[in-house]
Amino acid sequence: DAGVIQSPRHEVTEMGQEVTLRCKPISGHDYLFWYRQTMMRGLELLIYFNNNVPIDDSGMPEDRFSAKMPNASFSTLKIQPSEPRDSAVYFCASSAPGDLSYEQYFGPGTRLTVT
Amino acid sequence: GQNIDQPTEMTATEGAIVQINCTYQTSGFNGLFWYQQHAGEAPTFLSYNVLDGLEEKGRFSSFLSRSKGYSYLLLKELQMKDSASYLCAVRDSNYQLIWGAGTKLIIKP
Numbered sequence: 001d002a003g004v005i006q007s008p009r010h011e012v013t014e015m016g017q018e019v020t021l022r023c024k025p026i027s028g029h030d031y032l033f034w035y036r037q038t039m040m041r042g043l044e045l046l047i048y049f050n051n052n053v054p055i056d057d058s059g060m061p062e063d064r065f066s067a068k069m070p071n072a073s074f075s076t077l078k079i080q081p082s083e084p085r086d087s088a089v090y091f092c093a094s095s096a097p098g099d100l101s102y103e104q105y106f107g108p109g110t111r112l113t114v115t
Numbered sequence: 116g117q118n119i120d121q122p123t124e125m126t127a128t129e130g131a132i133v134q135i136n137c138t139y140q141t142s143g144f145n146g147l148f149w150y151q152q153h154a155g156e157a158p159t160f161l162s163y164n165v166l167d168g169l170e171e172k173g174r175f176s177s178f179l180s181r182s183k184g185y186s187y188l189l190l191k192e193l194q195m196k197d198s199a200s201y202l203c204a205v206r207d208s209n210y211q212l213i214w215g216a217g218t219k220l221i222i223k224p
Binding site: 045048 | 157159202211214215216
Protein backbone atom coordinates (compact mmCIF):
# COMPACT_ATOMS: atom_id res chain seq x y z
CA ASP A 1 0.00 0.00 0.00
CA ALA A 2 1.15 3.55 -0.70
CA GLY A 3 0.40 4.70 2.83
CA VAL A 4 -1.55 7.82 3.72
CA ILE A 5 -1.36 10.37 0.91
CA GLN A 6 -1.63 14.10 1.47
CA SER A 7 -1.64 17.00 -0.94
CA PRO A 8 -0.27 19.50 -1.39
CA ARG A 9 3.00 18.94 0.47
CA HIS A 10 3.62 22.65 0.73
CA GLU A 11 1.21 25.53 0.52
CA VAL A 12 1.98 29.23 0.71
CA THR A 13 -0.96 31.58 0.67
CA GLU A 14 -1.90 35.08 1.64
CA MET A 15 -4.00 35.96 4.62
CA GLY A 16 -7.70 35.85 3.78
CA GLN A 17 -7.41 33.18 1.12
CA GLU A 18 -9.14 29.83 1.26
CA VAL A 19 -6.93 26.79 1.77
CA THR A 20 -7.94 23.19 1.12
CA LEU A 21 -5.82 20.28 2.31
CA ARG A 22 -6.46 16.79 1.01
CA CYS A 23 -5.97 13.31 2.40
CA LYS A 24 -6.35 9.76 1.13
CA PRO A 25 -6.24 7.23 3.98
CA ILE A 26 -4.88 3.71 3.74
CA SER A 27 -7.40 1.46 2.04
CA GLY A 28 -9.49 -0.46 4.57
CA HIS A 29 -8.81 1.91 7.44
CA ASP A 30 -12.01 3.23 8.94
CA TYR A 31 -10.62 5.95 11.21
CA LEU A 32 -9.19 9.19 9.86
CA PHE A 33 -7.57 11.92 11.93
CA TRP A 34 -6.51 15.49 11.16
CA TYR A 35 -3.71 16.96 13.28
CA ARG A 36 -1.89 20.26 13.40
CA GLN A 37 1.70 20.53 14.63
CA THR A 38 3.57 23.66 15.65
CA MET A 39 6.67 24.23 17.71
CA MET A 40 4.68 26.06 20.36
CA ARG A 41 1.74 23.68 20.75
CA GLY A 42 3.09 20.36 19.56
CA LEU A 43 0.74 17.85 17.94
CA GLU A 44 -2.95 18.76 18.27
CA LEU A 45 -5.89 16.63 17.19
CA LEU A 46 -8.34 18.75 15.20
CA ILE A 47 -11.02 16.25 14.23
CA TYR A 48 -11.47 12.57 13.57
CA PHE A 49 -13.87 10.47 11.51
CA ASN A 50 -15.09 6.91 11.83
CA ASN A 51 -16.63 5.35 8.74
CA ASN A 52 -16.77 8.81 7.14
CA VAL A 53 -18.73 10.30 10.05
CA PRO A 54 -17.17 13.09 12.15
CA ILE A 55 -16.93 11.81 15.72
CA ASP A 56 -15.16 14.58 17.59
CA ASP A 57 -14.39 18.04 16.24
CA SER A 58 -13.70 19.65 19.61
CA GLY A 59 -10.14 20.35 18.52
CA MET A 60 -11.15 22.49 15.56
CA PRO A 61 -9.95 25.91 16.62
CA GLU A 62 -12.56 28.14 15.01
CA ASP A 63 -15.44 28.24 12.57
CA ARG A 64 -12.90 29.11 9.91
CA PHE A 65 -11.90 25.44 9.94
CA SER A 66 -14.08 22.73 8.44
CA ALA A 67 -13.48 19.11 7.48
CA LYS A 68 -15.36 16.65 5.32
CA MET A 69 -15.08 13.01 4.42
CA PRO A 70 -17.41 12.34 1.48
CA ASN A 71 -16.23 8.75 1.09
CA ALA A 72 -13.89 6.20 2.63
CA SER A 73 -10.95 7.21 0.46
CA PHE A 74 -10.94 10.99 0.66
CA SER A 75 -11.05 13.78 3.21
CA THR A 76 -10.51 17.53 3.10
CA LEU A 77 -9.61 20.14 5.68
CA LYS A 78 -10.56 23.65 4.68
CA ILE A 79 -9.54 26.95 6.21
CA GLN A 80 -11.51 30.00 5.13
CA PRO A 81 -10.32 32.69 5.56
CA SER A 82 -6.77 31.76 6.43
CA GLU A 83 -4.69 33.73 8.96
CA PRO A 84 -0.93 33.84 9.66
CA ARG A 85 -1.45 31.97 12.95
CA ASP A 86 -2.74 29.01 10.94
CA SER A 87 0.81 28.42 9.68
CA ALA A 88 1.73 24.89 10.76
CA VAL A 89 2.23 21.37 9.49
CA TYR A 90 -1.07 19.57 9.04
CA PHE A 91 -1.00 15.79 9.26
CA CYS A 92 -3.62 13.30 8.28
CA ALA A 93 -3.51 9.85 9.87
CA SER A 94 -5.57 6.71 9.55
CA SER A 95 -6.00 3.61 11.66
CA ALA A 96 -7.89 0.36 11.63
CA PRO A 97 -9.34 -0.77 14.97
CA GLY A 98 -9.12 -4.51 14.99
CA ASP A 99 -5.37 -4.21 14.71
CA LEU A 100 -3.91 -5.18 18.07
CA SER A 101 -1.90 -2.03 18.53
CA TYR A 102 -4.41 0.44 17.07
CA GLU A 103 -1.50 2.44 15.74
CA GLN A 104 -2.08 5.49 13.61
CA TYR A 105 -0.34 5.77 10.27
CA PHE A 106 0.59 9.33 9.41
CA GLY A 107 0.80 10.95 6.03
CA PRO A 108 3.81 13.10 5.09
CA GLY A 109 2.02 16.28 6.12
CA THR A 110 1.20 19.59 4.44
CA ARG A 111 3.38 22.53 5.47
CA LEU A 112 1.12 25.58 5.37
CA THR A 113 2.50 29.09 5.42
CA VAL A 114 0.08 32.00 5.56
CA THR A 115 1.65 35.39 4.93
CA GLY B 116 -7.40 17.65 33.02
CA GLN B 117 -5.31 15.32 30.95
CA ASN B 118 -1.57 15.72 30.96
CA ILE B 119 1.48 13.98 29.57
CA ASP B 120 4.97 15.04 30.62
CA GLN B 121 8.24 14.29 28.88
CA PRO B 122 11.61 16.02 29.00
CA THR B 123 11.96 18.63 26.30
CA GLU B 124 15.42 17.63 25.16
CA MET B 125 18.08 15.02 25.89
CA THR B 126 21.61 14.49 24.65
CA ALA B 127 23.43 11.17 24.41
CA THR B 128 26.53 9.71 22.82
CA GLU B 129 26.66 7.37 19.86
CA GLY B 130 26.84 3.75 21.04
CA ALA B 131 25.43 4.54 24.48
CA ILE B 132 22.02 3.88 26.08
CA VAL B 133 19.36 6.50 26.75
CA GLN B 134 16.07 6.35 28.64
CA ILE B 135 13.25 8.77 27.81
CA ASN B 136 10.61 9.03 30.51
CA CYS B 137 6.93 9.80 30.17
CA THR B 138 4.43 10.37 32.98
CA TYR B 139 0.73 10.73 32.37
CA GLN B 140 -2.55 11.67 33.99
CA THR B 141 -5.49 10.83 31.78
CA SER B 142 -9.18 10.02 31.96
CA GLY B 143 -8.85 6.28 31.78
CA PHE B 144 -6.17 4.25 30.07
CA ASN B 145 -6.31 2.07 26.99
CA GLY B 146 -2.69 1.83 26.01
CA LEU B 147 0.45 3.91 25.62
CA PHE B 148 2.30 4.56 22.39
CA TRP B 149 5.74 5.79 21.48
CA TYR B 150 6.32 7.44 18.13
CA GLN B 151 9.52 8.64 16.51
CA GLN B 152 9.57 11.81 14.43
CA HIS B 153 12.58 12.93 12.43
CA ALA B 154 12.80 16.63 11.65
CA GLY B 155 10.52 17.55 8.79
CA GLU B 156 8.89 14.14 8.66
CA ALA B 157 5.75 12.47 9.97
CA PRO B 158 5.61 10.53 13.25
CA THR B 159 6.15 6.79 12.87
CA PHE B 160 5.03 4.11 15.28
CA LEU B 161 7.64 2.56 17.59
CA SER B 162 5.85 0.67 20.34
CA TYR B 163 2.62 -0.02 22.17
CA ASN B 164 2.13 -1.03 25.82
CA VAL B 165 -1.18 -1.86 27.42
CA LEU B 166 -0.02 -4.19 30.20
CA ASP B 167 2.64 -3.52 32.82
CA GLY B 168 6.14 -4.57 31.96
CA LEU B 169 8.77 -4.33 29.33
CA GLU B 170 8.27 -4.75 25.59
CA GLU B 171 11.47 -5.28 23.64
CA LYS B 172 11.86 -4.69 19.94
CA GLY B 173 15.43 -4.80 18.72
CA ARG B 174 17.43 -1.86 20.03
CA PHE B 175 14.27 -0.23 21.41
CA SER B 176 12.34 -1.25 24.53
CA SER B 177 9.33 0.33 26.19
CA PHE B 178 8.23 -0.07 29.78
CA LEU B 179 4.88 0.64 31.40
CA SER B 180 3.67 0.94 34.99
CA ARG B 181 -0.02 1.74 35.01
CA SER B 182 -0.19 2.18 38.79
CA LYS B 183 2.48 4.87 38.60
CA GLY B 184 1.26 6.47 35.37
CA TYR B 185 4.75 6.03 34.00
CA SER B 186 6.49 4.76 30.93
CA TYR B 187 9.95 4.91 29.46
CA LEU B 188 11.50 4.28 26.10
CA LEU B 189 14.95 2.73 26.20
CA LEU B 190 17.24 3.07 23.22
CA LYS B 191 20.40 0.94 23.14
CA GLU B 192 23.49 1.09 20.94
CA LEU B 193 22.58 4.58 19.86
CA GLN B 194 23.17 5.52 16.25
CA MET B 195 23.30 8.96 14.69
CA LYS B 196 20.06 8.18 12.85
CA ASP B 197 18.29 7.94 16.22
CA SER B 198 18.48 11.73 16.48
CA ALA B 199 14.79 12.62 16.40
CA SER B 200 11.87 13.63 18.58
CA TYR B 201 10.15 10.89 20.56
CA LEU B 202 6.47 11.34 21.26
CA CYS B 203 4.59 9.62 24.07
CA ALA B 204 0.82 9.26 23.59
CA VAL B 205 -1.86 7.72 25.81
CA ARG B 206 -5.21 6.38 24.65
CA ASP B 207 -7.86 7.51 27.12
CA SER B 208 -11.21 6.04 28.09
CA ASN B 209 -12.79 7.52 24.95
CA TYR B 210 -10.09 5.84 22.85
CA GLN B 211 -8.63 9.20 21.93
CA LEU B 212 -4.88 9.66 21.77
CA ILE B 213 -3.51 12.31 24.12
CA TRP B 214 -0.07 13.42 22.92
CA GLY B 215 2.94 14.60 24.84
CA ALA B 216 5.00 17.50 23.52
CA GLY B 217 7.84 15.18 22.56
CA THR B 218 11.46 14.77 23.61
CA LYS B 219 14.12 15.94 21.19
CA LEU B 220 17.02 13.48 21.33
CA ILE B 221 20.40 14.71 20.16
CA ILE B 222 23.08 12.10 19.47
CA LYS B 223 26.70 13.20 19.54
CA PRO B 224 29.57 11.25 18.00
